[in-house]
Amino acid sequence: MRLPVMPPVQPMLAKSVKGIPDPAKHGGLSFEPKWDGFRCIVFRDGDEVELASRNTKPLTRYFPEVVDAVKANLPDRCVLDGELFVAIGDRLEFEKLQERIHPADSRVRMLAETTPAGYVAFDLLAVDDGSLMREPFSARRERLETELAGVQAPIFLTRTTTDAAEAEDWFERFEGAGLDGVVAKPLDAPYQPNARTMLKIKHERTADVVVAGYRLHKTSTPEQPLLGSLLLGLYDDEGRLQHIGVSASFTAKRRAELIEELQPLVAEDLSEHPWGQWSEWAIANPDRVPGTQSRWSAGKDLSFVPLRPERVLEVGYDHMEGSRFRHTAQFKRWRTDRDPESCGYEQLEEPVSYDLASVLGKQG
Structure with a gap:
């Protein structure tokens, strides 16, 4: 695997704040749902795919169906930040996601069939031969939308809004689907691994x-x-x-x-x-x-x-x-x-x- 951004990469983090922040006080913010799953950075170089956890440990063997979906949906050479999740019916189920981390390959394969995982992407760190980590989030998001325009389930592109009122509405409604709150990302911020440059608003x-x-x-x-x-x-x-x-x-x-x-x-x-x-x-x-x-x-x-x-x-x-x-x-x-x-x-x-x-x- 040879990519412009190579593993290991620690994901960018968020610090907790109370209430939906005012975008004007932060130079502009992009709001998105806070997914209740496993943080996961995807590295793809052709047929080589690696899924890495928040603490950079390998997740690839536990989610073969996601690996297949990455090969079928994502650009041939790319690095994405996102979240692995398992949905049962109309909501996320974190306990079912935890069950996917199992030492027996036979059980991993069985669970991939009975409780398949999905992957929701929310940032693009690299594509083709270029790193985007120094680009502002607004530019990374625009490129992400372009590159993932035709993706199909179980790969998803997270929703975003720059409207604080809409983010407030998401915060109240989306919890019923098992989501964890709302994340706010400064529009002009580069991707900073292991730095708490994002803001998270969670239910208390x-x-x-x-x-x-x-x-x-x-x-x-x-x-x-x-x-x-x-x-x-x-x-x-x-x-x-x-x-x-x-x-x-x-x-x-x-x-x-x-x-x-x-x-x-x-x-x-x-x-x-x-x-x-x-x-x-x-x-x-x-x-x-x-x-x-x-x-x-x-x-x-x-x-x-x-x-x-x-x-x-x-x-x-x-x-x-x-x-x-x-x-x-x-x-x-x-x-x-x-x-x-x-x-x-x-x-x-x-x-x-x-x-x-x-x-x-x-x-x-």
């Missing part, structure tokens, strides 16, 4: 959850125990406490304070804890309950310290992935005024359903 929500355990931090010692993450739960309709995610990202001082603060709640008899049975089968499982392994966490110590589920915590979160928080929840405050049993799934905001095909455009 809060929920009251039950604290049912914690894991120790990797730097914790017997002499100085430090909390790594809090394990969070919500009660389902049958009154069972379901694991919904974790809260982490504390300062060292706060990690030590939380360990001391939570010691009176440590459950001595694990069999009486709602999650006690999980300690007996630390194997891969679809629910990713505490203390169990998955292909993403193999080798990590996932043991946890059980706490009596007596304390309620308000956390911030962006959106859900099935019955769990998609990302790490943010610690807000203790809610001593709430009973743990009152913390159920009904408090979570559900986005209005929206057809993914409408986001993808006529190709969808």
Whole structure:
């Protein structure tokens, strides 16, 4: 493979902002949907195709159907930035996308048939013998539209707008199709690998959850125990406490304070804890309950310290992935005024359903 931009390339990143920014204050902005998938840079030189992840690891073997689509749709020699996704029905399904990363080639081939992935392109780094990385985004986008004018599913060209009001509308509506928010790109910015020159606007929500355990931090010692993450739960309709995610990202001082603060709640008899049975089968499982392994966490110590589920915590979160928080929840405050049993799934905001095909455009 010989291209004007060669792997590895770290993709350009975004920093979080609150609300849709004013384009006039940034010298002009291009807005586009924020896709909830795997960031992926595509390198194609004739029949040679490489798919690289955000951290430059190879993804090629896991998505043979995308490799075939790249050969059928994209310019013979090009480098694109975009996102791999899996759609089920009218929305994105990140959990199904995660299943595609599997060591067995037979399963990879089977999943390529049953849950095929798509690729949505949103930037062009090189085409033919020329690099476009020093060109402003406005020029890269124009060239991208020209080069991908005739692409067919499962390759897509992301929608864009320079209208902040339309971007605000997308932010509210597109979440129902499983999208993650909106990205704003300065029109005059070159492509800067691993630099946070873009802006991302994500949904922010809060929920009251039950604290049912914690894991120790990797730097914790017997002499100085430090909390790594809090394990969070919500009660389902049958009154069972379901694991919904974790809260982490504390300062060292706060990690030590939380360990001391939570010691009176440590459950001595694990069999009486709602999650006690999980300690007996630390194997891969679809629910990713505490203390169990998955292909993403193999080798990590996932043991946890059980706490009596007596304390309620308000956390911030962006959106859900099935019955769990998609990302790490943010610690807000203790809610001593709430009973743990009152913390159920009904408090979570559900986005209005929206057809993914409408986001993808006529190709969808």
